[in-house]
Amino acid sequence: MKKASSRFARLSLAMLMSAPLAHAADLVVSNWDGYMAPETTDNFEKLTGAKVITDIHATNEEILTKVLANGGEGFDVLFVSSPAAEILHKKGLLAEIDPTKVPNLKNLYPEATRLEYDPGNHFSVPYAWGTTGICYRADKVSPAPDSWKQLLNPSDALKGKVTLLSTERWLMAAGFLANGWDVNDSNPAHIKAVRDQLLKARKRILGFDDTTFHAKLVSGETYMAHAFDGWCNYGTAENPDVKFAVPKEGSDLWVDTMVILKKSKNIDNAQAFVNFILTPKNHVWVVENVDYKIPNRVAMDGVDPALLAKFPNLTTTPAELLKMHLLRDVSDATHQAYTAAVRDVVTAP
Incomplete structure (x- = not known):
């Protein structure tokens, strides 16, 4: 694991908070495994006296099921992707982010405060962001791939040497983008067309892989993969011939966020925890250890230039x-249509 940048000195509680914490109490935070520095909760407890209990979820769907089943009780802070944050907000389960208690919001890029699902960061705070594209072996694929169509209809030379993501939003997005459509397309005719296109692609690819595609590229089992930008970096770290490209048709923008439950018994501590994460020396850990971009301008300004040179997609600008x-x-109807289409594709012989 890479050590956090020494550029950021330890901040005092007074610098972190603009209002005193409520009486220390347990704070329940749910996050993906390995998506936060291991020492974060201990450091927060030392700083504030609030003990943090960490719950791990594997998917947005898993934590949504838990939270919705209990009407938002039992958790204080959640790390979820932006569509999940939208769902929770629409159901009235999220607390307002109080900028007086989260003064480190000022560290965000201006673009991170103008995201369409929550302009002004009223109910969510972006934690990491990025895109998907084509991860490929530059020593095996020439010229460099530049279109979703090359991924969905591999050449004869690449037949059986390609993997696609199976997660429904990203698999459908690849098809939508290849046809010049929006990644949130709800047109039934477009959904069917993408389903049919992916069924044809299914016959020319090795298979679906959301988690080990970078290892397959490194080993040479595959030469091209539908990939998250940060996860492609894991392959690049082992073999510099593994490169990442955003297709000319464009791509998606995914955002992972922090939200606070309205029924939290520890709202002040929850706001303080979100603020603590936004401290540059804490937030930069994501870049240096997960190899993902973060929407924290001050933290990104402190990233080692050598790391940016090693993983060029980290330099993608907010604009x-x-x-x-x-x-x-x-x-719900569109989501169900996506699910049915992807099920048909992934389970096809």
């Missing part, structure tokens, strides 16, 4: 990211 198609919550 460039906002040109992508922001993943949004879709209607």
Whole structure:
């Protein structure tokens, strides 16, 4: 694991808070495994006296099921993707982010305060962001791939050497983008067309892989993969011939966020925890250890230039990211149509 940048000195509680904390109490935070520095909760407890209990969820769907089943009780802070944050907000389960208690909001890029699902960061605070594209072996694929169509209809030379993501929003997005449509498309005819296109692609690819595609690229089992930008970096770290490209048709913009439950018994501590994460020396850990971009301008300014040179997609600017198609919550009917289409594709012989 890389050590956090020494550029950021330890901040005092007075610098972190603009209002005193409520009496210390347990704070329940749910996050993906390995998505936060291991020492974060201990450091927060030392700073504030508030003990943090960490719950791990594997998917947005898993934590949504838990939270919705209990009407928002039992958790204080959640790390979820933006469509999940939208769902929770629409159901009235999220507390307002109080900028007087989260003064480190000032560290965010201006673009991170103008995201369409929550302009002004009223109910969510972006934690990490990025896009998907094509992760490939530059020593095996020439010229460099530049279109979703190359991924969905591999050449004869690449037949059986390609993997696609199976997560429904991103698999459908690849098809939508290849046809010039929005990643949140709800047109039934478009959904069917993408389903049919993916069924044809299914016959020319190795398979679906959301978690180990970078290892397959490194080993040479595959030469091209549908990939999250940060996870492509894991392959680049082992073999510099593994490169990442955003197709010319554009891509999605995914945002992982922090939200606070309205029924939290520890609202002040929850606001303080979100503020603590936004401290540059804490937030930069995501870049240096998960290899993902973060929307924290001050923290990104402190990233080692050598790391940026090693992983060029970390230098994608906020302005460039906002040109992508922001993943949004879709209607229940559209979500069900996506699920059915992807099920047909992934389970096809």
